[in-house]
Amino acid sequence: MGFSTVTELVHDSSTRIFEHGWQSWSPSGWYDPTARPPRPTAPNHHVMAYRPDVEAGRFQGEGLLAVANGDEVTVIAALGPDVVPSIRCEVADGNLRISADGDVEVVTSTHSNPNQALADWADAFAGRHQYADIRVFGPSWCSWYAYWGKVTERDVMNEVRQFDEHGLSVDLVLLDEGYQAEIGDWLTPRDDFGSTVRLASDIRASGRRAGIWVAPFLVGSRSETARKHPEWLVPGITAGTNWGQEQLVLDVTHPGAAQHLQDVFTELCRQGYDHFKLDFCYAGAIEGRRHDQVDGVTAYRHGLRLIREVVGPNRILHGCGAPILPSLGLVDCMRVSPDTDPLVDPPSGDISQPGQRGARSTSVAREFLHGRWWANDPDCLIVQPDIQDREAWANHVEHSPGLRMSSDPIGALDRWALDRTRELLTPTSPRPHPLRNFDA
Known part of the structure; x- marks a missing residue:
């Protein structure tokens, strides 16, 4: 399935883009739109630490990408854990164009700390999939x-x-x-x-x-x-x-x-x-x-x-x-x-x-x-x-x-x-x- 445009967002000097990596070892974080996010430096790294057989765009989240503009945060995410689309963000015509190769949801909220918007999304996502049994572990x-x-x-x-x-x-x-x-x-x-x-x-x-x-x-x-x-x-x-x-x-x-x-x-x-x-x-x-x-x-x-x-x-x-x-x-x-x-x-x-x-x-x-x-x-x-x-x-x-x-x-x-x-x-x-x- 190819990539289809999901939404377009404005950006300014305050804008940050959140890339979520595929697996535990895949780099994740917030980046300025002018930044170059981490990418594999060797083919073996690509297989073992990124999403195999997927070439990333300028910004790309695997199942989750977010954009923070001031206090407004837009989260673009998979609908569930069984299908995980790649979600891209490209700078185009002065805007940020968001596209995905599968179905996604778009949620917009207002938070001074963008990570709180991600936390709210994660809460709702877990709730929809009826998972809330969190354990406490000893040393x-x-x-x-x-x-x-x-x-x-x-x-x-x-x-x-x-x-x-x-x-x-x-x-x-x-x-x-x-x-x-x-x-x-x-x-x-x-x-x-x-x-x-x-x-x-x-x-x-x-x-x-x-x-x-x-x-x-x-x-x-x-x-x-x-x-x-x-x-x-x-x-x-x-x-x-x-x-x-x-x-x-x-x-x-x-x-x-x-x-x-x-x-x-x-x-x-x-x-x-x-x-x-x-x-x-x-x-x-x-x-x-x-x-x-x-x-x-x-x-x-x-x-x-x-x-x-x-x-x-x-x-x-x-x-x-x-x-x-x-x-x-x-x-x-x-x-x-x-x-x-x-x-x-x-x-x-x-x-x-x-x-x-x-x-x-x-x-x-x-x-x-x-x-x-x-x-x-x-x-x-x-x-x-x-x-x-x-x-x-x-x-x-x-x-x-x-x-x-x-x-x-x-x-x-x-x-x-x-x-x-x-x-x-x-x-x-x-x-x-x-x-x-x-x-x-």
């Missing part, structure tokens, strides 16, 4: 930035002991990427990792909850899953290159693949995990020829529902690298930014890639979703001494609504970092988080 620790992909069972339990020794409040211990033998072989641990079964048991014995990372719709080309079951894969489709191999896409509409997906989560629940960080979820929504002839968003939502059926209503689904609008009603918390990093700026200059600058800007731009669609995840607190500008990152985490999750090796923290971590992990009474304006 957490994640293995990723402490151990990256080399994590072991012993490493995690060493950290659990450190929590007690240093008086750190941690409710959830999340085993992140690195435990698996290959991407897609989730029930086969890496040879030198240890046991996911024993780890979950030991975490729970410490009085804490156990969480685990899974990229449910990715299948690495080197994996046993890909070798044994090529019929479970979306043919001719790549989700990008990562871990030194091509990433293939699980076809959740294939009965065998659907059963496999549910078997994985049945077993992880049996092992004692009750918080599932679902990463690289964008893969499940990539367009392609599936067993059932459905579009990518429909396949993605079907895949999340398959997982929810198995884990039940009381275990947590935590989206990451996930299409934002299509995840509504299907996850309990959502990463709303690209990964942070020890570095402020990614070497590529593409702020969809790991780095504190992009993580801050996109997280702030999406604060309006917190408490309306899910609990936001602004990514982890990392403050060990070799983190660039660690004070600024800690301040960002402090002022961001949503999850509080540390990811440092506790033994590597100096006195300031340990005190700051203890401070930010200390549970407090829920309090309102005022929405930051686009000039913040």
Whole structure:
């Protein structure tokens, strides 16, 4: 379907345009009409952090775009989470011409803070789709930035002991990427990792909850899953290159693949995990020829529902690298930014890639979703001494609504970092988080 004009708006020196990115890592924010918004700097970035197979216009929101003129804010948005049109804004004949490649709604309101208009829209959108079950989460620790992909069972339990020794409040211990033998072989641990079964048991014995990372719709080309079951894969489709191999896409509409997906989560629940960080979820929504002839968003939502059926209503689904609008009603918390990093700026200059600058800007731009669609995840607190500008990152985490999750090796923290971590992990009474304006 081509783009059709939706409306035209005037613009002046006060005008700002809000671009909402496709998935967790896609840059989002308010821009001056003369600005050049972030775009992918490499084809692999386009697939893995923007909307695959979609070339953006000058300004483009995926399912959501807004224009602020003084106190008047116009929100142009998808009608629901099942169909997510691209929405463009072009400067034409002195006006802003808004067009979309699908049906949208146009809502105009008056707010001195444009993010409040987005919050009102998000409230109404969630209400129409009967989703309002927002959970509150306790302080957490994640293995990723402490151990990256080399994590072991012993490493995690060493950290659990450190929590007690240093008086750190941690409710959830999340085993992140690195435990698996290959991407897609989730029930086969890496040879030198240890046991996911024993780890979950030991975490729970410490009085804490156990969480685990899974990229449910990715299948690495080197994996046993890909070798044994090529019929479970979306043919001719790549989700990008990562871990030194091509990433293939699980076809959740294939009965065998659907059963496999549910078997994985049945077993992880049996092992004692009750918080599932679902990463690289964008893969499940990539367009392609599936067993059932459905579009990518429909396949993605079907895949999340398959997982929810198995884990039940009381275990947590935590989206990451996930299409934002299509995840509504299907996850309990959502990463709303690209990964942070020890570095402020990614070497590529593409702020969809790991780095504190992009993580801050996109997280702030999406604060309006917190408490309306899910609990936001602004990514982890990392403050060990070799983190660039660690004070600024800690301040960002402090002022961001949503999850509080540390990811440092506790033994590597100096006195300031340990005190700051203890401070930010200390549970407090829920309090309102005022929405930051686009000039913040």
